[in-house]
Structure formats: C-alpha cells, structure tokens
Amino acid sequence: MGMDLLHSLNPAQRDAVSATPGPLLVVAGPGSGKTRVLTHRIAYLIREMGVSPWHIMAVTFTNKAAREMEHRIEQLLDGRPQGLHMGTFHAICARLLRREVDNLTHYQRDFVIFDTADQLQVVKTALAELRLDDKKFPPAKMLNGISTAKNDLITPATYQATNYIGEITRRVYEYYQLALQTNNAMDFDDLLMQTVLLFDERPDVLQKYQHRYHHILVDEFQDTNATQYRLLRQLAGDDNSIFAVGDSDQSIYKWRGADYRNVQNFYRDYPTARTILLEQNYRSTQVILDAAMGVIRRNADHMPKKLFTERKGGAKLIVREAYNESDEANAVIDTIQDMMLQGYSGNACAVMYRTNAQSRALEEAFIGAGMPYRLVGATQFYQRREVKDVIAYLRVVHNPRDAVSLGRVLNVPTRGIGQATQQQFYLWAAGLGLQPAEALVRLAGDGDLQHPFTGRAYNALHTFGGQLTNWIALSEHVAVGDLLDAILRDTRYQAHLDDGTDEGVDRWENVMELRGVAGSDESLSLSDFLQQVALVAETDNLDNAAQATTLLTLHAAKGLEFPIVFLTGLEEGLLPHSRSMDSEDELAEERRLFYVGMTRAKDRLYLSHVFRRSTWGDSSVAVPSRFLNDIPEELLEGGGAGQRRRQSIDRASTWSDTRPRTGLERRPAGSQPSGGTAPSTPRPTTPAFSWDADRRLPKPNPAPEPRRERPATTRFKTGQKVRHTKFGVGTVIESKINGADEEVTVAFPGIGIKRLAAGFAGLEIIG
C-alpha cells in the first residue's frame, strides 16, 4: 500500500511526503511537482499515518487549486475523505467567522463581504464626512493604506502615524472600520484579520480549532502576509504540524502585503524546521529552465537553486520585435496557427502580459483572425456594473444593514428617488437610528410612521420599501434563483438594461449568466451564494477543455502551465513596470514576475516587444526590457538581446523621414485585407513579422501611409545628437508637439531613455 503513494515520487518528493510530523518547509521550484507532494502528503497522512481527515487543513492560493487538489486526493484514496478542510485563506476564514459569529463583538450573522468597489464607496463617504479633499487624498490610496495596515495586523487603535498622510489614513481607517461594522460587512482583509483578533481575544475559541487541525498544509507559502502567517502560528500552537510549500523566487504579491520573509520567520519561529528542496522539474525543457535561471540569478536575494529536467535540450527561445501592438498580436496568432498545423491542440498556447490593458490589442487581433481565445481577468465578470447591481439587491435582502449595496440600487433602475430625496431619506433614517434599508421596510409597513417626504418621493420610497419587504419574505422559503427572478421582474431590470445597443444585450446576458450560477438548487442558501460569489477568483473558472488560446496577466499565470507561452510587451516601463522602476525591491519583484512567466512554458517560449507602443491614444517609442539581456545568448535563436536592444535604439534614430520600406507600417484602419472569415484562408491578416524567419512575407501593402506626425514645427529631429546639462550627450529618438511644448525623447547612453519637455530641458543641439 505504502508503495503506491511513494513509488511514483523522486527521492526529495518522497522525503517530504513521508516526513515525520513537525515543521517542514518544502522549497519547490517551478514545475517541481508541489501539488503532487501536497496531495500525496495528505493521502499519506490519512492512509499511512492513520490521521483522520478531520484533523487536516490545507490552504491554497486559489479556489481552483483547492478543487484540483481535492480531485487528485479523491483519486489517490478512491473516494472523498470526510472532514478534510481545504480552501483559500479567505474562504476558510469566512467559513470560520460565520460559524463563530456569536463570538464576534462587532458583527452579526449574515454579514456580507465588501469588494473593492464597495470599499471605495465607504472611503469616499468617510472622506466627505471628515471634510477631507478627495483630490488630495485619493480614495484608492487611502484604501491601499488601510489594506496594508490590515495585512500587517494593525487596527485603527494601534495605527501609528508618522506623517500627515499617515494621520489622515488613520482617521479614514477609523471611520471606515466603524462604517463597515455598521453595515455588518467585512472586506477581504477583515476575513483574515478578524479571525486573528478573535483568536487573540478568545483563547477558548482558538483552542477548539487547535484541537481540530493537527496538520496544516500551506501552498504558495511565499505569498502569505503577516496576518496570514500569524494565523498559521495561532492554529499551529505548540503541538500541530505546519507543512509549508513555497518558492521565494515566485513571490509576486508583495504589493498585496505578501512577505516572503515569512520564510525566514518560519525558521526563526520553528528552529527545528526541516527544509526539503525540490529541484527536479517535470514541466519545461532544459533550455527554458536555463534561460529562466539566467534571469532570476540576478536578484540579490535569490537563493541559488539548480533546476534540472530529464528533457535535455529543447527549442531555443525566440525574441522578436514587432512594429506595434497589433502587429505583435498578429505575429502571435500567426505562430499559434503554425503550431496547430504542427499538431498542437487549440488550448496549447497562452499569451501573457503585464497589464490588463494590453489584452485589448490581442483580443482585437484574435477576433479579426476568427481565432478562439479566452480572457482571464480584465473587466472581471463580478465587477461588471449590471452583475454588481443584481448582487447588491441580493445583499440588501440578505443583510438589510448593508447601506452601501442599498445606495447602489436605491435608484437603479431609476424610480424617482433622486439626489435630493436620497439626502433627506438618509437623514431621516439616521434620525430613527436605523440603517437605510431597515427604514425603508418600516416606511412600507407602518402607515402611521412620521416622515418628511412629499407625495412623489413618498410614493417612490413606499413602493420600493414594499418590494424590499416582499423579497425579504420570499428569501426565507425560496431558492436563490427564484428570488433573483422576482427581483429582476419587479424592478423590470431587463428593460432598464435594454438601450437598443449590443452592449445592452451583452449586459442582460451577463445577468442571465449570474442567474445560471444561482441555479435552481434549493439547498444553496443565499448566504452561501453571496459568499461564493464574493470570493471567486477569475482563474477559478478556467476550464482547460475549451479549444482556445488563453490570454492572461503574468500574475494570473501563476500555478498554470502551457506547452507554448508567449510573453508580450517586454519593454521598459511595462516589464519592469514604470511604477516599479525606482525601487530595488519592486524591480526584483518584476524580475520574479518575468521568471514566473517564463517557467510556465513546457516546450516553447516566445518573447516579444514592440517598437512603438500606444498608451492613452498616443504612441511612443519603446525600449526592449532590460530583463531580455539576462537570458544567455546561446539559448536564443538568432542574435542576443543586448545587441537587439542597442540596435533598436539606433534604428529608432534613422526611422523618421528616411524610414525604409519594412512592411511594418501601420495600415490605415479598414484597409486590412478582408475575407478573414473563410476557413480556407487561415491567415486573414498579414503579420508584420513571423517568428519563423523564412516565412517572413514580402511587404504586400504599399498603401501610402498618412504621416503620423507633422514634424515641420519640431525643433528637434530624430537622430540628432543633443546635450543635456545633467544627462550629458544623447540621441533624439523622436520629437513631437504636445500642447504648447515640444516633447523630445532622447536616449542617453548609460542613463536610459528620457522624455523631456523641450521648453524646460535646455537641450543643446550638437549634431
């Protein structure tokens, strides 16, 4: 029997799976079979060590990972183990808090979970109430500060402000937290923090869980934050075992409070902890691994690892420059079609990028080519206005104290409760000591109730209050789906969305999709439904069955693998992102992000950057990412990246008026070769380049291109040498008129690309 579980593992994996209970850290390189180790460990505990599943808790990073593990354990054990507790930190905490809600000081049963939009709403209210200027103190920044505090387990009471902004953040945080309690709502961070606080205050409650969870397994340990780590320590107590799996090279959530120093904390707090290193990779070719190691090695805090695989050799990496993002996208598509001809299936490829905004150009190209794709993230389903509205209705029905959700739908669809009425209404409700929805219900139910509303406003409020009362009553004995139907019917929501445009139809379809999620299952409670909906991640719903290329951000790619991976937009400012450029730490994280992307690839890795990238409608010259320079030359097909980087800058300087015919010029919109729908023409668009060098097409489209800029009035010309007082001598890459001033982009050797306002820069032309 024991053979079954261990014989398919390599020595290091076997060591981990069969380790004696106690603190253990598995350092798992990418593709080293960590899910395998985790699942086998759980199976081993149950079957070989006689541990009851009831005593095991496994924490994963996404719900999808939890499901996947559950599925694999089921296969290993020929059945579902009863009582095994598996899920994300957030889901596990939410469940625990629901169960212990009577022991919470500030919350009642039926609390709701606020998402970012709700949080922003609360912060805006807080700023208004505190008479603070939301221009000076942007709500998103405030929220960020609050979240950071919560991730570090800092409450409004323990918040130490060191400067004015800090003091403002503290005040907003204080107000915000009270508002959440009044709304009987928690945000994502609360789920974790309130659990820790509960355990702190109530040793008896903590003890209950300590007695239950003898074995705690943690996936993606490098991405735990201080609060999560504290929670693990609380649960582990003195007697329970922590089995942590992680890889600090794949830590990419520092901005969310993740602190990979928890790895060091782990050793500090558990001096007897064992470490097991998993270095054998079962995913990628050695070429891909070597390239990835070449990149990650440059990080100062990188712990040396030697990733190896039995898949010696492999195709070299291919780096190419495209003219602009649409050419880049078309080149990707062209290569994917090629790969499919070579026998790869439709879901073999993934295209990754740094920012969600980059998906647009790709999507357009896929649609243009008639190629199937699925997009992970972007405007996430549950963030869409119409979906949020419908959920807000359900939330108010579920928890009438939720004033944020009520505020969202009070006049959506418009029902004659305008701004003036709303203000009056909120004041009146507050005077009664009631939350708005509670007051509405009272107004509808009690004809004698004193109120200040005039005929029209009263009618509108009274009617809505009546509806709300009905829905609440309905929710007691009817399935979630039926309740949703009633709400949609009573509010005439479909008519509200139908504005005659395709977008209106889309929106209704989204609502129907949500209706599908609710299903007609009687046993799904409203509470469970809302929680489920609040805690889903976009990657959770990724099904691999669809024969489509996956489009996703590098962050979303973590934990996934694909035979063929395209990393696009590898340019300075994008990867590394411009917001990360002035901090060594953040730069290191950007590099890890690149590393994560590279190591998703099993067989082939394509890297691309563009010459011209458009952001916010105007485009500018881009420089290849510095990370490309760190890939060993011999692993790249064709020339090295460093060479290309220099070439690109040089080329930029010769490309203004004497631009050679490259076939790369952007075609005027609409001049694309048409007929893309015919299946016999699999290549409806003409790629500017192909990764397959010999298939590079001759330039078929000599359509005269409208000049992009009228440089007649610019003082500086591309290719000119200029001198700057601080940066020294550089080469002008481009210059354009921007408002009243001229914007000059200059490459300064050894310094980088600078964008300068000609009026202020004091540039001297020297050649």
Place this chain on the structure above:
DNA sequence: TTGCGCCATTTTTTT
C-alpha cells in the same frame, strides 16, 4: 429629477 455631453484623469498586479 433625469439624462446628456463635455472635461479631466487614468493603469500594475487581485483574494
């Protein structure tokens, strides 16, 4: 009160 149109600002990554 609603709805439209103009203006400003924006994008890093997400449970």
Place this chain on the structure above:
DNA sequence: AATGGCGCAA
C-alpha cells in the same frame, strides 16, 4: 481609449 465627475437643459 474609456470611464467617471460635473454642469446644464428639458
């Protein structure tokens, strides 16, 4: 390029 905030007209 797209969204949100704001002012004005109906």
